[in-house]
Every structure is written in C-alpha cells, then in structure tokens.
Amino acid sequence: MKMNGQRLGKFFVVMLILATGCGQKPVDQPENTLEKLPNIVIINMDDLGYGDVGAYGATEIKTPHMDRLAKEGLRFTDGYASSSTCTPSRYALLTGIYPWRNKNAKILPGTAPLLIDTALVTVPKMLKKAGYATGVVGKWHLGLGKGHVDWNQKISPGPHEVGFDYSYIMAATQDRVPTVYIEDGQVVGLDPNDPITVNYQRNFEGEPTGKENPELLKIKWHHGHDQSIINGISRIGYMKGGESAKWIDEDMADTFLDKANQYVKAHKNQPFFLYYAFQQPHVPRTPHPRFVGTSGMGARGDVIVEADWILGKFLNTLEEEGLMENTLIIFTSDNGPVVNDGYYDGAVEKLGNHLPSGPLRGGKYSLFEAGTRVPFIAYWKGKINPGVSEALICQIDFLASLADLAGVEVNAQDSHNLMDVLLGTSKEGREELVIEATTRTAFRKGDWVMIPPYEGPAINPHVNIELGNAGDYQLYHLKDDLGQQNNLAPSEKDKLEEMIAAFEKIKSGTSQEVEALKLE
Ligand code: NG6
Ligand code: CA
Numbered sequence: 001m002k003m004n005g006q007r008l009g010k011f012f013v014v015m016l017i018l019a020t021g022c023g024q025k026p027v028d029q030p031e032n033t034l035e036k037l038p039n040i041v042i043i044n045m046d047d048l049g050y051g052d053v054g055a056y057g058a059t060e061i062k063t064p065h066m067d068r069l070a071k072e073g074l075r076f077t078d079g080y081a082s083s084s085t086c087t088p089s090r091y092a093l094l095t096g097i098y099p100w101r102n103k104n105a106k107i108l109p110g111t112a113p114l115l116i117d118t119a120l121v122t123v124p125k126m127l128k129k130a131g132y133a134t135g136v137v138g139k140w141h142l143g144l145g146k147g148h149v150d151w152n153q154k155i156s157p158g159p160h161e162v163g164f165d166y167s168y169i170m171a172a173t174q175d176r177v178p179t180v181y182i183e184d185g186q187v188v189g190l191d192p193n194d195p196i197t198v199n200y201q202r203n204f205e206g207e208p209t210g211k212e213n214p215e216l217l218k219i220k221w222h223h224g225h226d227q228s229i230i231n232g233i234s235r236i237g238y239m240k241g242g243e244s245a246k247w248i249d250e251d252m253a254d255t256f257l258d259k260a261n262q263y264v265k266a267h268k269n270q271p272f273f274l275y276y277a278f279q280q281p282h283v284p285r286t287p288h289p290r291f292v293g294t295s296g297m298g299a300r301g302d303v304i305v306e307a308d309w310i311l312g313k314f315l316n317t318l319e320e321e322g323l324m325e326n327t328l329i330i331f332t333s334d335n336g337p338v339v340n341d342g343y344y345d346g347a348v349e350k351l352g353n354h355l356p357s358g359p360l361r362g363g364k365y366s367l368f369e370a371g372t373r374v375p376f377i378a379y380w381k382g383k384i385n386p387g388v389s390e391a392l393i394c395q396i397d398f399l400a401s402l403a404d405l406a407g408v409e410v411n412a413q414d415s416h417n418l419m420d421v422l423l424g425t426s427k428e429g430r431e432e433l434v435i436e437a438t439t440r441t442a443f444r445k446g447d448w449v450m451i452p453p454y455e456g457p458a459i460n461p462h463v464n465i466e467l468g469n470a471g472d473y474q475l476y477h478l479k480d481d482l483g484q485q486n487n488l489a490p491s492e493k494d495k496l497e498e499m500i501a502a503f504e505k506i507k508s509g510t511s512q513e514v515e516a517l518k519l520e
Helices: 064-072 086-095 123-129 249-266 298-320 395-406 419-423 493-509
Strands: 039-045 074-076 133-139 166-170 181-183 197-199 238-240 272-277 327-333 376-379 387-389 432-437 440-445 448-451 474-477
Touching: 039 086, 039 298, 039 395, 064 298, 064 327, 064 376, 086 123, 086 395, 123 133, 123 272, 123 395, 133 249, 166 249, 249 272, 249 298, 298 327, 327 395, 395 419, 432 493, 440 493, 448 493, 474 493
Parallel strands: 039 272, 039 327, 074 387, 133 166, 133 272
Antiparallel strands: 074 376, 166 181, 197 238, 327 376, 432 440, 440 448, 448 474
C-alpha cells in the first residue's frame, strides 16, 4: 500500500503488529502529532437511494443539508456500497473485505452472533492504533455475542471487540427485535425484574403478533413483519419482556442525534472517529410527529426530510465546536432504495414523480446499479475543494484510504488506498469492483458492468424491484447506458470474455484467508 508520510506532516508510522511485538504501545509520537490528525465521521444512511438526494437530481423532495455537503464537498457519481443489502455492506465498510468472502455475510436476524472476526483489522481498530477515540451510534446489524445472547447481561463480543471504544446501537434493524438500545453492551433502561427474551423461531405464549392481532397495529404489514408487536408495529422475530427498555420509534432519530452530539462534544479535544449509522429511510418509517406530512410523499419522504434535518443539527454541533476545518465527513448509504419493504405506509401511493433510484435501474436487493451505487460525498472544509468526481470508489476502500490518512500501515486485501481520490487531488479511482446482492455477484470494470446468469425471478414482486437475474450474461456500457437498457453481451463477445476472465480472477485468485491482527 502506498504511504503518504507528508500529507499531514506526520512524523511517524504506526505499525499494525501482525505477528510479533504485540502488546507494544504504538506510540513514539511527537506531542503535536495527534492534533494534526483530522476527526473522521462516516454517516451511513439505511436504504437511501441514489435519486433520493437533491444533489443527485431529486426534485420532489428537499434535502438541503445533504445538498450542502455535496455542494461544498466532493460528490461522487460512481460511489458504491459493496452490497445491495445492509449486513454485507456494513461488513465491507468496516473491514475492507468483500462480503462474499464470508459466507455468513447475509441479512442477519437480531439474534445472530458477531459476524466480524475479532482478529480482523477494521477501520476503528486501525484508527485506534493511530490514537483515535472511536465510537458508533445507530444501526449495527453485524451480529452480537457468540450464538446465544442473554440480553439481560453484558452483551459481548460486539462493537467493542470490533474496535469501538463507545457504542450506542440498535442490534439489527428497526423492523427486527430486540427493539432496544444497547449502550456499551448493556440494554439501556432495562428493568431486571422484567427480563428480555428473544426468539426468531417461536412466539412466547400469550403474546400478540401482527399475524393474529392486526387490530393492534398502527402500521399494517404487507409481507413478512407479522410477528411480535411493539409500539403498534409488528416486527420480524419474537420478543418478550423489557417493557421499560423498548425504544419509541418516533424518537429514534433524536435519540441517536443526541448520542452523536454528546460523542463529538466529549471527544473534541482528541482525534475521534464516529461511525454514525442513521436508521432512515428503512422500514418501519416512523417520522417524529414534527415531520409527519412535511414531504407530501408519505412516511418514506417524511423520514428522509427528518434525516436531513438531523444531519443539519449534527453539522451545527461540529460547527459550534469549531471542528469543521478539522473533520473529514463521508456521507453515504448502505444500499439502494426500496419503496415497499414490507409495510403499508403509503410510500407507494404517495411517491408521485419521485424516483428513489434516480436514473439507475433496480434498487435494494438488486445487481443492477441502483442496488449498490449510492450517494457518496466527501466533505472537509478548507481541505477538499468543492466539485464532482466520476472516479470509481467503494466503501470497501475506507480501510486502506483512512489508514493512509492516519499514517497507519495495513495489509489490505480488497480495500484500495484512494485517499487522494477522496480528497479530490486525484481522479484515478478503482479500475474494477465486484458488487454483491444477496450472495450473487457482478463485476464492474472501467465503464462496463457484467452480470453473470442467475436463476431466480427477474423481479421480486413484494418489493417490486428488478433483481438482475437472467438466464444469460448481461453486459452494459454504463457511460452510454447508465439505465442499463441495452444488453451488449450478444454483440460484444470479446468484451464479455475479457470481463468474465477478470471477474473469475478476482473471485478465485485471491485468498479467502484474512490476516489476523492481534492487538493486545
Ligand atoms: C428483509 C426484510 C426487509 C428488511 C431487510 C433488511 C422481510 C419480508 N423483509 O428480509 O424488510 O428488513 O430484510 O434490510 O422480512 S437491510 O437494509 O437491513 O438489509
Ligand atoms: Ca439497508
């Protein structure tokens, strides 16, 4: 990996000790070195589409704060999540490893064990080595514990073992149990006399469900989501107890904002890394009452307006604390958009002319572009010049890139050091990228994308999204055909062969083994 020793006037290289010498302090740092490292904030939205943001062409919905980041920062038009669903996408973002290398990197239930091997290098572990305070606020969805979690005890391993000093999270998704916040491994507000039990197979006797008690629901389920009812919303999975600890859905955005703001204020005097994972616009969409009706587009639009407002408040905090010039903010989304993801919340009926995927084909769960090509903005006041970059970049590149920024050496396998691209001083992005959608993979190289043949329906009728499945190879030239309407596989045989060969090489040629990192 390329090292850039000058960029921030660094005088040191912190080595990740891979085999021997463990337990040594990664220091020998001159007094002022840490002060020169910028804070890093990654804001990861949940299911926000390429077309959901004004700066990316949305006209029917207003996102002034996202647009501000785009206008005053660097907006990537070819920025990708590695995957079109959450868990694999977040796995890649934090580890720099392609999710398809880990067979367990699929949408996880709330009871799944921690997906990330605690021996792996991660973005927060790497930044800790450079002296950063590290925190995560928001959606986790990467599993917790070792297979059986007692929600009434300290829950571990989890974010802490992945490298976060501080965590305030929801375990999985807003539509999955347990519907509680977990702070540093402890369920917040839990009454020991009302313990929580969670089960994804069987209901607890006498407990109402969305399936059997639709009269108790304030939002009706459309598909799935017919199990335990919490706050009038039926979820995926069954949960009993923990009454005092249950979150109030409508307050979730404010709660996470509060925690993110507190984190910034508490760590403003040292370099910090905050991974701030918003829950919007994933289902169930539960805007706070002050946002209901603000978009004219139903609940999905309203929670996007809410998320934008929350972002504005968070940026205000950075401004008030005088941190804007010293903070790199990356704004992105974990996967593409879906309008109906399982509840009758009016999103389909009220969508009007809004196109959540913008000019792209497909959406969440899809191998077509809208599954993984997402809003992707890098903002650093006074350091990144405003502009638009067409460089190909993926969230998987955060590990190697931020390691370069922090002066840490990592042995990255899939992650590319694109720090110069993020800073806008280079336009040379990746040459190729493997994207993933519910364990299927496709391949981008240059302006071309190739989707191998896959069995399965062309469209998921529940969510009404084209998945990318077809009986034959598909090949699209994105520069001329961003909307993937003209399959050139039958006519561009040589190109297709070249793409298949390069794809196979990456998929089989690289070791599936990951390098273990021992930190203590
Ligand atoms: C699906 C859920 C969907 C959403 C998704 C995960 C059903 C029918 N659908 O299984 O609502 O929760 O998982 O979304 O249960 S993600 O953004 O976290 O990947
Ligand atoms: Ca998601």
